[in-house]
Amino acid sequence: MELGVLLAIAIGVILILAQQKRAGGGASTFGYRRKPYLLSKAERSFYGVLTQAVGDKALIFSKVRVADVLAPQKGLNRSNWQQAFNKISAKHVDFLLCDPHDCAVKLAIELDDASHGSAKRQKRDAFLERACESAGLPLLRIRAARGYGVADIRQQVEAVLFPVQYDSSQEKSEQIEGQSVEVTANEQEGANKQIERQVVKPIEAPSGVDVAAQPVARACHQCGE
Numbered sequence: 001m002e003l004g005v006l007l008a009i010a011i012g013v014i015l016i017l018a019q020q021k022r023a024g025g026g027a028s029t030f031g032y033r034r035k036p037y038l039l040s041k042a043e044r045s046f047y048g049v050l051t052q053a054v055g056d057k058a059l060i061f062s063k064v065r066v067a068d069v070l071a072p073q074k075g076l077n078r079s080n081w082q083q084a085f086n087k088i089s090a091k092h093v094d095f096l097l098c099d100p101h102d103c104a105v106k107l108a109i110e111l112d113d114a115s116h117g118s119a120k121r122q123k124r125d126a127f128l129e130r131a132c133e134s135a136g137l138p139l140l141r142i143r144a145a146r147g148y149g150v151a152d153i154r155q156q157v158e159a160v161l162f163p164v165q166y167d168s169s170q171e172k173s174e175q176i177e178g179q180s181v182e183v184t185a186n187e188q189e190g191a192n193k194q195i196e197r198q199v200v201k202p203i204e205a206p207s208g209v210d211v212a213a214q215p216v217a218r219a220c221h222q223c224g225e
Contacts (some may be wrong), residue, residue, distance in 0.1 A: 038063065042144050046111050050095065053154035058097040058161065066091040066128070069105055070135050088131060091124065093114060093139075097161070107160050108137055113144040203215060 039047060039062060050060060072084035095109040110128070115121055125141075132139040138160045142153070 030153055039081065043111060046142070046144070047095070048147060049148040049150055049153055050109070050127070050157075052150045053157060054097065056100060058157075059100050059103065061096045061098065062094065063092050064096040064108075066093060066131070069093070069108070069137065070131055087127070091128060093128075097157070105137060107157065108132060108139045109157075110139065110141045111144050112141055 010042040010225070037044070041094060043062065047060070052073070055061060066088040069083065070088055072081045076084065094111045096105065097107040097109070098105055112125075129139055140156060140160060156212065
């Protein structure tokens with residue numbers, strides 16, 4: 001009797017497993033589906049403009065996990081390190097710009113749509129800003145819009161990637177140019193004085209030559225010269 005009950009249970013388990021296998025088409029019991037697009041329509045629109053604005057000055061990556069860009073500070077004990085890591089492990093940045101030569105991380109970009117207006121999202125955004133600031137990673141926030149200006153996005157990105165620095169060499173160049181002009185003027189003034197002295201200096205007759213014996217041109221019958 002017990003053998004019959006065990007046999008019935010075994011048959012039931014086999015039937016259930018067979019049914020699950022047929023439902024899954026022979027795949028794993030973990031069922032997933034593939035999303036059609038990596039980026040949303042708003043993100044895809046901004047990505048096209050960002051590509052034009054950046055050009056070949058940076059590599060663009062999207063939906064990058066924060067934990068792949070930031071790491072907890074060294075020197076933390078295991079508990080604090082794990083706690084700090086857990087805060088960033090499930091967060092992402094919308095876009096990340098890296099150096100085209102060595103993939104060095106340069107700039108994180110967040111595209112703020114309507115979802116960023118919620119209290120929960122604002123708390124998350126505030127944490128991300130503090131985390132990036134502590135790590136020295138610039139974070140640029142751009143409000144999502146129906147359209148973007150390539151020049152405007154380029155200006156915002158380049159202001160972070162290539163900050164304008166005062167170049168002292170330009171001032172030195174201007175000083176050198178001023179000195180050059182001054183020297184040239186002095187030389188010209190000296191040359192003018194030398195010319196004046198040559199013009200004013202009377203012409204002396206060659207030594208040993210009788211001036212009176214030199215032929216003299218006839219005077220002009222009109223002016224007498």
